[in-house]
Amino acid sequence: MPKNAKLRSLEGLFSAEERDTILHARATAPFHPLAVLLAGESPSTQLIAANTDRALGRVIRRDERWLNSLKRRLLQTEPLTEPASALAELRAYGALLEAGLDVSPIPPTTPGAKPDFTVRFDNEEMHVEVQAKQHDEAMAEEIENFHSVASAESVAQSASASRPSVTISVIDVQPFGRPRPGKPDDTTRTNAISKISQIKDGERQFTEGVPALLWLDFQDAQNLGMALIGEDLSPVMSWRGLVNSGVLWYAFYGWKGAPVFERHCLLIPFTGRSIVPMQHDGRFRRSTKLSAVLISFPNAMMLAESIQATAPISEDFRRHFPGLPWAHISSSIINWLPNQVKESVAMQARTICMMTGDPAYAPPA
Numbered sequence: 001m002p003k004n005a006k007l008r009s010l011e012g013l014f015s016a017e018e019r020d021t022i023l024h025a026r027a028t029a030p031f032h033p034l035a036v037l038l039a040g041e042s043p044s045t046q047l048i049a050a051n052t053d054r055a056l057g058r059v060i061r062r063d064e065r066w067l068n069s070l071k072r073r074l075l076q077t078e079p080l081t082e083p084a085s086a087l088a089e090l091r092a093y094g095a096l097l098e099a100g101l102d103v104s105p106i107p108p109t110t111p112g113a114k115p116d117f118t119v120r121f122d123n124e125e126m127h128v129e130v131q132a133k134q135h136d137e138a139m140a141e142e143i144e145n146f147h148s149v150a151s152a153e154s155v156a157q158s159a160s161a162s163r164p165s166v167t168i169s170v171i172d173v174q175p176f177g178r179p180r181p182g183k184p185d186d187t188t189r190t191n192a193i194s195k196i197s198q199i200k201d202g203e204r205q206f207t208e209g210v211p212a213l214l215w216l217d218f219q220d221a222q223n224l225g226m227a228l229i230g231e232d233l234s235p236v237m238s239w240r241g242l243v244n245s246g247v248l249w250y251a252f253y254g255w256k257g258a259p260v261f262e263r264h265c266l267l268i269p270f271t272g273r274s275i276v277p278m279q280h281d282g283r284f285r286r287s288t289k290l291s292a293v294l295i296s297f298p299n300a301m302m303l304a305e306s307i308q309a310t311a312p313i314s315e316d317f318r319r320h321f322p323g324l325p326w327a328h329i330s331s332s333i334i335n336w337l338p339n340q341v342k343e344s345v346a347m348q349a350r351t352i353c354m355m356t357g358d359p360a361y362a363p364p365a
Contacts, residue, residue: 004040007049009056011038013067018075025077029147029222030140033084034074036221045221047298051325052087052219055094062097066105081134088132088217089116091296096128099323103128113204115212121316126211126291131199133216135223136177146171175226185276189245189262192226196251197283203290211291211311218297230300230331235348236261236355243355252293252304253333253345254282255364259356266355275356284308285364301325303332307342 003011003019014022023039025032037049059067073086096103102120115127135143150169157167176192199216206212218226231237232248242263250260257277264274283290284306291309295302301324305313318334321327335341349363 004038004049006046007038007040007053009053009060010034010049013056013071014075021075021077028144028151030080030144031222032077032080033087033220033222037087044224044298048219048221051298052091054325055091055098058094058097059090063093063105066093069108081132084134084220085130085132088215088219089130091217091219092128092130092215093117095296095301095324098325099320101317101320115205116215119213119317121314124211124314126213126313126317127206128213128215129200129205130215130217132220133196133199133218133223133226134220135173135175135226136195139174139177143171143173173227175223185279187260187262187276189247190260190276190278192228192247193245193250193254193260193278193282194280196247197254197280201283203287206289208289209311211309211313211317212289213313213317214290214293216293216295218295228297230297230302230328233295233302233304233331233333235352241265245352248295248304249348250278250282252282252284253307253348254278255285255349256281257361258349258364259352259358259361261352261355266357275358275361277361297326299326300328300331302328303334305333305335305341307345 019038022032022034025035036045037052040046040049070086070090074083076082093103093105096117096119104118104120106114106116106118115129117128117130119126119128134140146169153169154167157165174188174191176188176195179186179188179191200214203212218228228247232246234246235249236243237246238244242265243261244263245261250258256279259275260278262274262276268274283293285308287306288308288310290306291311291313292303292305295304303321312335318336321332321334322329333341333344346363353361353363
């Protein structure tokens with residue numbers, strides 16, 4: 001495959017031999033995440049590749065030593081989660097540099113669990129931990145088996161066909177895993193809410209009293225944002241007359257017993273199965289250590305602040321946030337005013353309870 005002239009930094013990072021290894025690491029999907037970016041076969045993949053190349057250009061000018069260390073992880077072919085994580089860290093580093101922040105990677109040789117980056121301001125610092133969310137383990141195995149079987153069947157059919165033919169195989173993908181049969185109130189949506197809420201739940205990388213930012217990278221070209229969109233940071237969204245709960249909002253701000261909407265019609269005077277109670281508290285209601293979460297999609301970066309962090313993110317970072325590539329202020333949940341997020345979330349909680357029409361649902365005390 002010829003080099004992609006639009007990805008000069010990415011293409012220039014690897015030798016011809018290394019590039020060939022990446023492109024031919026696997027015969028069937030899932031492919032090496034770098035191979036997908038270099039091929040750039042779809043508009044969404046091309047956008048992720050452009051974002052990655054843009055970040056790489058920033059990092060090359062700032063920290064070649066870190067990049068050389070990262071390159072070893074980028075070239076790994078097993079497991080594929082390792083190069084996916086390395087790409088997420090690269091995009092985060094480049095974005096923070098682009099926003100004009102004083103950011104430094106924390107050496108992996110540092111003993112104990114440590115975050116990926118430190119951002120320094122005049123009078124304080126902030127720790128940043130990057131996570132590239134991947135498909136649920138069982139779902140990933142199911143997808144890999146599907147591609148392997150579909151490829152073998154396609155080859156066999158082509159060999160026996162008397163004329164050229166096209167074979168189409170379909171799989172139902174639920175990125176955060178399938179609901180468990182028999183588990184009460186377990187749906188695709190509540191499953192996604194629970195899985196996101198638990199990301200880095202131990203928080204061993206963070207230090208009490210130091211602002212902590214969890215950077216969630218949803219720019220893996222093979223999972224297409226884990227079926228999430230920017231509107232998922234809203235408490236509710238509507239489509240074709242039906243209401244759904246925003247997965248990200250509930251994962252961070254939801255509470256045990258909160259009504260989770262799943263294709264619910266507000267004209268129906270009963271909840272039925274289209275509203276189920278959330279089975280746990282959201283992340284910001286369980287943690288005082290985590291200051292904020294940054295959600296990074298290919299065409300949107302959104303910031304969500306905690307409602308009870310002991311060490312909130314600094315005013316300096318809030319003012320640098322619009323400098324991040326694809327920053328979406330209007331979709332973010334930010335404390336521009338004291339207690340703004342806490343008061344806004346409380347109002348949203350009352351609103352969604354009122355939308356159920358069921359007095360059994362009540363906002364948290």
